[in-house]
Amino acid sequence: MCGIVGYIGYRDAYPVIINGLKRLEYRGYDSAGIALVDNLKPVIYKVKGKVSDLETFVGDGNRNGYMGMGHTRWATHGEPNDNNAHPHVSMNGKFVIVHNGIIENYSFLKKKLASRGYSFKTDTDTEVLANLIEYIYLFAKVSAADAVSLALRKVVGAYGIVVFCVDEPEQLIAARKSSPLVVGIGQNEYFIASDASPFVDYTNQVVYLDDENLAVIGKGAVQIKTIKNDIVNAEVRKIDFDAEEIEKGGFDHFMLKEIFEQPKSLRDTFRGRIDEHHSSLQLGGIMPVMPKLINARRLIIVGCGTSWHAGLLGEYLFEEYARVPVEVEYASEFRYRNPIINSEDVVIAISQSGETADTLAAIQLAKKCGACVIAICNVVGSSISRVADAGVYTHAGPEIGVASTKAFTAQVSVLTMMALFIGRAKFNISAEKYTELITELNSVPEKIEELLKTASAVKHVAEKYKDSSNFLYLGRGCYYPVALEGALKLKEISYIHAEGYPAAEMKHGPIALIDEKMPVIFIACQDKSYEKIVSNIQEVKARKGVVIAIVSEGDKTVSAMADHVLEVPKFNTAVGALTAVVPLQLLSYYIAVMRGCNVDQPRNLAKSVTVE
Secondary structure, eight states: OOEEEEEESSSOHHHHHHHHHHHHGGGOOSEEEEEEEETTEEEEEEEESOHHHHHHHHTTSOOOOSEEEEEEEOOSSSOSSTTTSSOEEOTTSOEEEEEEEEETTHHHHHHHHHHTTOOOSSSOHHHHHHHHHHHHHHHHTOOHHHHHHHHHHTOOEEEEEEEEETTSTTEEEEEEEBSOOEEEEOSSOEEEESSSGGGTTTOOEEEEOOTTEEEEEESSOEEEEETTOOBOOOOOEEOOOOGGGGSOTTOSSHHHHHHHTHHHHHHHHHTTTBOTTSSOBOOGGGGGGHHHHHTOSEEEEEEOTHHHHHHHHHHHHIIIIIOOOEEEEEHHHHTTSOOOOOTTEEEEEEESSSOOHHHHHHHHHHHHTTOEEEEEESSTTOHHHHHSSEEEEOOOOOOOSSSOSHHHHHHHHHHHHHHHHHHHHTTOSOHHHHHHHHHHHHTHHHHHHHHHTTHHHHHHHHHHHTTOSEEEEEEOTTHHHHHHHHHHHHHHHHOOEEEEEEGGGGGGTGGGGOSTTOEEEEEEOSSTTHHHHHHHHHHHHTTTOEEEEEEETTOOHHHHHOSEEEEEOOOSSGGGHHHHHHHHHHHHHHHHHHTTOOSSSOTTOOSSOOOO
């Protein structure tokens, strides 16, 4: 979950690395550090806090060098402080390292190294790895690259690392396992980063490292091999976004920009997949596995956080249109529960980054059991997309805000298309109904554009309830996952306690919390459970609860009962969930801003969860 940047070339390394760290800060912002190689020697600065604090700390200090590495941290081992910040230096000063991941057997390795005379200055697992590399280098008298390879063979856990050796100062060494690393290839210069955003200004040519790949990067060449020294013929790919997409573009925060980008991201997701007559869908990424999808005994959807909520919506969609049993699992629980999986199952993994550690481990388990794995990811070339048997990219574009917004709606859109596509292939949907549903789905971007014009109404509600201590979010059917997602957004960025429930479950406990100080948000759009949720609203009003209702445009019944009403376009199907979530995203955003919270970088969170 940390961010790594490395550079070797002809430019001043400092601005390349600092600006790269700013673009990766969504991965962690507990502390930051940089190592620059000046006259073949490393100059290191590191500090608790954000990258801006690191800039201040460096000040007018030595910023020379055409090679270096940087790190922005999300703490795992050791509290966030100056000492535990990366880069870390080995005891005898031979190696400098930055690391994203967790070395699970670090305690065992630390004891072994201590018995051989090594001492430690930090609480981190990374310093242990630095010392292990140095010990092998000095004891075995091998090259720096071989020392890294040999050390990594002894490591249990996840790593994305960049290493510098003072005795071999013309190169950087990078390696990965379960933590992403990508090498950018420029003209006589090379970049290393956790994703491509730090160097998109300089090159669009990249190599994605696979698990247990090691790259030796000099000023004139890159050699990639496995940690067992087998040569790898890596494919050079072209990245599909530019620098403008990862800037704020006039918005105050990335989150707000990404909320307003949803019409575009959905159109990009639909492009080439919905025909001009709205009579058919094309999902080329899953065509190789369509027989398995059509004949699947069940679908198992795995994800974490917001992606899990998208999966819950997928359950409604697949069961409604494809008529196949669906189970939705937290990837973190699925991988440890000894689940029953067989070759007739299809596992759908959902991940914005395509690097989520628990989701990646879950699909690796599923593949070992013989299941077909389909990935829904936003990042081309990501680990999950490469491990899966097939998949569909969302084309949401880069999402920098830690709280996911446009990725959620893009994921739900892909799940909707898949459900309709499979349903039609199984003849569960008539041609006429198929066209009707596709037409409705295709109208969503335009409907969201209109909905976003009413953001001021959401802001007015936020002003009234920004100081509340608790919120309850309630929905039924396909709007229950929307309630969960709304509650998660509020918790993530405003630090207000919020819970999402199926509205019918309110009577089984949560109703005890309701009083005149408790705002209750109902997603009360008109569908087949509409009359039931009206009854649930009456139950809350009878106990003096404050009701904020998301309703279908033109609603009269709920509007007469609720304290506040936010209208969304009327839909006849689960497609309505795509618009119902938008005012909840805006509500969370405005409340967080009014409370003075850091919207894009909420405390204790990171965007890409690449550790367990």
